[in-house]
Amino acid sequence: LLLSSMASLKGLRIFAIIVIIVTIAYIGKIYFKYEDYYIPNGMFSLSENETSNPNSATTILRKGNGILFVETTDRMEPPSLVLCAIEAAARVYPDRPVAFFMKGLEDIITEEDEKRAKERFPSLSPFGNVYLFPLRMDQLFNNTPIKSWFDKVDPRKEIYWTHVSSDACRFAMMWKYGGIYMDTDVISLRPVPEDHFLADETSTSTSSAVFGLSSHYQLAWQFMENFVENYRGDLWGHQGPGVVTRVVKKLCGWPVFNSTDDVMCSNISYFHPQRFYPILYPSWRQYYEVWQILPTFNNSYALHLWNYMNNKGISMVPGSSTLVEHIYQKYCPTTYEYVLGKLT
Template sequence: MRIIIKNNKKEMETVYNLIEHTNNNIIHDLFAIDTEKEKYFELLRKIEMKCKEVQARKSKKRERDVNEYRNNIHYPKLNIKKITLHYFISCLLQDKVYKEPYWIQTTSDGYRLVLLWKNGGFYFDTDVISTKKIPEENFLASVSSDSVANGVLGFQKHHSFIMDCMTDFVLHYNAGIWGNQGPTLITRMIKKSCPLPHYKKVQDFRCDARNLTFMHPSHFYPIHWTAWEKYFEVWKEIPTFEDSYGLHLYNYMNHKAKKMVVAGSNTLAENLFIKYCPSTYAFLIKKVKD
């Protein structure tokens, strides 16, 4: 009996010692956790204070930069001489372009510059009837002595004037004004290098500074845009347009009246289609018969 009691006492002492050891470990671990937690929160407070300091400095610098920009102290106007083709196209693809009132004309004005820069050749608006071979490679088509247009353009691949026009297109972008990215742009850019020719007779003029030719208005615009309806009238005698390489029918001016080339109408436009656009005219006739 005594042996059993003695053994139980030893076991109880062992259990008590184990409990006490375990309790001491728990207290130590809890203390360590609290210490680490305090270190963590202290570090968090320091990070937060540092962020506030950086934010305050950035805010002051931003405010200073804005004021300097407004006062034009350290920020002169951009003087970009060249842009990349990729950047130019990315500008054309921006959403804001397609919200402009003249977005169709604006994107068309831009992409014709892209095509001429990349590939070279001739660009004609779809409402231009080609009448004969053009003898020039690099040219602008004058509308009058006051302006040139971009409805017809001819340039070799990578011509510097086209790149300059693309640069101006981006830097002075204002598509809210009709023609600002097209004919007005072409006119203002060429005037930087050469004065616009004053036409007294059918004669072309060179602009050696840009290696191009000003072509007389009669070459593509023998009928002025203010008289565009004459193309849809019956003429007693059909003009020969012997000085013309192409004829611009001014579809933009016709977008409200919607005058058509009517088979059998004997209008100037129908006669031009018969002579210079036989395949198109044949399709027109077939469509009427069907």
């Protein structure tokens, strides 16, 4: 009986060891699968101000579901298109923080600082989910591949500094905070149903004007590495859509659309151009023209208005009955009324 009990105990021990080994292997498999796409948070440190300030971007955007905008010039009176883009996002995503990072904004430490900053933008003040943050590139780029580039680049010698610095910021912001990044000429129409997505811009280019990723997602890290390794500040678009396009080609070749349905690139949704670019860049003036029959944009989540092409500064004019006026009236009515009030 004693020998039988000892044999049973030995058998139980062996079984327990087998269970432990299988469990460890399974957990390891999950970890390495996770590690393929994420960079562990512990690799990076945050400053004391970032972790202790309740009004900091790190605190407000901690859930990783923010809608991110950036302004890399010092201007503090952005055009109505920028205000429209932010308002539209605030309306479409009422339960998510909409963050506008501005280089010219003073530090925000207290709620009073935040209140004063928001008062400068009357059309945004009614929206409690809109947050203004100072853009400090030296801090944003800490512990990222972009920091080495930023430390040696001379903005005075850069042809497209406003744009390449914006490109760098969006990739670093997406890695650090996660959520959805949008250019300030992207007008939201309805919520994007995916957390991780890229978007086709043309048959040869992937968009950098709007994309979504979780914080510390490895793809954002790859964007930053590609930004630095292939830096050409003298070529327009090389550091924005050029970066995303190069990474996508390495990741999944080139996605092909057989219809208006979206496709997959690795494990990420790759959106059809209709989602953000129903009007392609050669036809950007159509936004500022009068349409006999207004388009529904039923297949779009947002509209990119190609503001860089608009080098003559054409803007929305109340009473013009142009397509862009109808867009303002429907998707950013507070900004529309603000523009109308300034003219009267």
